[in-house]
Amino acid sequence: MNFSESLKKNHQFQFVYKNGRSYANKYLVMYVKENGAERNRIGISVSKKVGNSVVRHRVKRLVRESYRLHEAVFNSGLDIVIVARTAAASVGYEEIEKALLHLAKLHHVIKVFFYFD
RNA sequence: UGAGUAAGACAGGUGAUCGCGGCUGCAGGCGCAUGCCUGCGGGUGAGGAAAGUCCGGGCUUCACAGGGCAGGAUGCCGGAUAACGUCCGGUGGAGGCGACUCCAAGGCCAGUGCAACAGAAAAAUACCGCCCCGCAGCUUUUGCUGCGGUGAAAGACUCGUUCAUGCGAAAUCUUUCGGGUCUCUGCAGAGACUCAGGCAAGGGUGGAAAGGCAGCUUAAGAGACUACCGUCCGUCCGGUAACGGGCGGAGCCAUGUAAACCCCAUCCGAAGCAAGACCAAAACGAAAGCCACAGGCUUGCCCGGCCUGCUUUCAGGUAGGUUGCUUGACGCGGCCGGCGACGGCCGUGCCAGAUAGAUGAUCACCCAACGACAGAACCCGGCUUAUCGUCUUGCUCAUACA
Numbered sequence: 001m002n003f004s005e006s007l008k009k010n011h012q013f014q015f016v017y018k019n020g021r022s023y024a025n026k027y028l029v030m031y032v033k034e035n036g037a038e039r040n041r042i043g044i045s046v047s048k049k050v051g052n053s054v055v056r057h058r059v060k061r062l063v064r065e066s067y068r069l070h071e072a073v074f075n076s077g078l079d080i081v082i083v084a085r086t087a088a089a090s091v092g093y094e095e096i097e098k099a100l101l102h103l104a105k106l107h108h109v110i111k112v113f114f115y116f117d
Numbered sequence: 118u119g120a121g122u123a124a125g126a127c128a129g130g131u132g133a134u135c136g137c138g139g140c141u142g143c144a145g146g147c148g149c150a151u152g153c154c155u156g157c158g159g160g161u162g163a164g165g166a167a168a169g170u171c172c173g174g175g176c177u178u179c180a181c182a183g184g185g186c187a188g189g190a191u192g193c194c195g196g197a198u199a200a201c202g203u204c205c206g207g208u209g210g211a212g213g214c215g216a217c218u219c220c221a222a223g224g225c226c227a228g229u230g231c232a233a234c235a236g237a238a239a240a241a242u243a244c245c246g247c248c249c250c251g252c253a254g255c256u257u258u259u260g261c262u263g264c265g266g267u268g269a270a271a272g273a274c275u276c277g278u279u280c281a282u283g284c285g286a287a288a289u290c291u292u293u294c295g296g297g298u299c300u301c302u303g304c305a306g307a308g309a310c311u312c313a314g315g316c317a318a319g320g321g322u323g324g325a326a327a328g329g330c331a332g333c334u335u336a337a338g339a340g341a342c343u344a345c346c347g348u349c350c351g352u353c354c355g356g357u358a359a360c361g362g363g364c365g366g367a368g369c370c371a372u373g374u375a376a377a378c379c380c381c382a383u384c385c386g387a388a389g390c391a392a393g394a395c396c397a398a399a400a401c402g403a404a405a406g407c408c409a410c411a412g413g414c415u416u417g418c419c420c421g422g423c424c425u426g427c428u429u430u431c432a433g434g435u436a437g438g439u440u441g442c443u444u445g446a447c448g449c450g451g452c453c454g455g456c457g458a459c460g461g462c463c464g465u466g467c468c469a470g471a472u473a474g475a476u477g478a479u480c481a482c483c484c485a486a487c488g489a490c491a492g493a494a495c496c497c498g499g500c501u502u503a504u505c506g507u508c509u510u511g512c513u514c515a516u517a518c519a
Contacts, residue, residue, distance in 0.1 A: 008473055053168090054491050061137095061477045068136065069478080093478055 007043030007079065016043070016081045023106040027095060028063070029083040030103040038076055042067060046084040059084045059096075066097040073110045080109075 007013060020033035035041060044063050046056040063082055067074075088096065104110045 006473085010473095052491070057492065058477085065136075065478050097478095 005039055005041050007041050007081065012041075012079070013043055013045065013081055016079050020079070020081070021107065023103050024085075025099050025102055027085055027088040027091060027099040028103060029085065030100075030107065031081040031083075032107050032109055033079045034077055035079045036077060040071075040074060040076060041079045043079075043081045044084070045081060046088075050084055050086055051089045055089050056084075059088050062093050062096045063100065065093065066100045069097075070101065070104075070110075074104065075109045078109060 007016070016031045016033045020031040022029060022031045024030070042064075044060050046059050048056070050056055050059060063084065067082075082100070088099075101110070
């Protein structure tokens, strides 16, 4: 991804959980914390409650794809953690995409011109 | 055609756009350099179970003269294999009309233990029952009904067995204790008389009841005896063997359970890729050097010395990185050997190697249908479990036609 890296270490996730703000809807939970850098860092977490290995992997891909396609409209300099909830296992790409953008609006982390879309 | 059975193959496809991990070509940039970054291409990228982690092996490190014990696993026979609890071919048993399927299939006549409940009784017995005997009643010819029908100890004698002590068996006799009936008397007690039972077929209980079934014998019955079947023993033949078949003998010391202890035979050192190997920041440790710099102490000051410090080297080895990491008991094709598992030879191919973990999204078309179970993590051989469906081949049964 052009403008983003991924969060990898457990302590990085824990830092965002403790210090970031969070919003949630039916399918996803989003934590956001400014990191002071130019690039965004994104972490996706899918617990074992969601399903077996294949299901978890698929949800992760859908979330990553949704972010990738809308990467340009996000503000920069953020650490974002997205946690999938159990309901996300049974829905397709479109629902995940809507859920992601909905949470981004709640956080006010997307660029203004997107509101007039 | 239908039903079934066995073995095997596939696991949505094609195109377009955007996107990801290895590999690789070219161009540009950075760097002394192994290389790193960016862009544009090429090619490649999850499974039949990748799963459960239940067995077996390779590989790695540690341990190890040899032997034994303990512990664990396996358990009809022969073979295959690197090895196996797997596979193949047989044997025996169970199921199915059949194709075929299933089997923890060594030993309870080595020992010990257990067998709840039920049932009379669980390895010993007698509840009902069958027969017999005695008494009473009825009938009075058979018969029917009711009640009852002993044990223990010691000694003698006989027989069998033993060299003998002794042990065993059946009948008889004696003594003591005991049971029953009758009589006497004051409830206690005394006296007399008497003591004949047999069978295990059938019923019932149970997972299991002393080989099965038929006959003979009998009062009733019983391997007490007889035929057949079964069991056990011996022997002969066939087979590498498990085992099968024949002949002869023994009336049959006798149930189940060894996924009860146990016995017998065979096998097993431990831990795992977060194994292991290499490079190696920071911090810590050791040694040397330096007052060129800063601070403190020794002093009122200087020199000198010491500590912190700084520089260099070394050691261990953390974070991190590299490697192990995919060419292998490998795939495909052919030939040969073998009933087969499998083995040999030749040709040919390279087919994921990530490290928080790469395969996705959207659109269109095809198919009856947007499709089950499900994601590599060192690598193999198996087993087990999950699974929407599609297809191929062999065989069996039924029906129809010829």
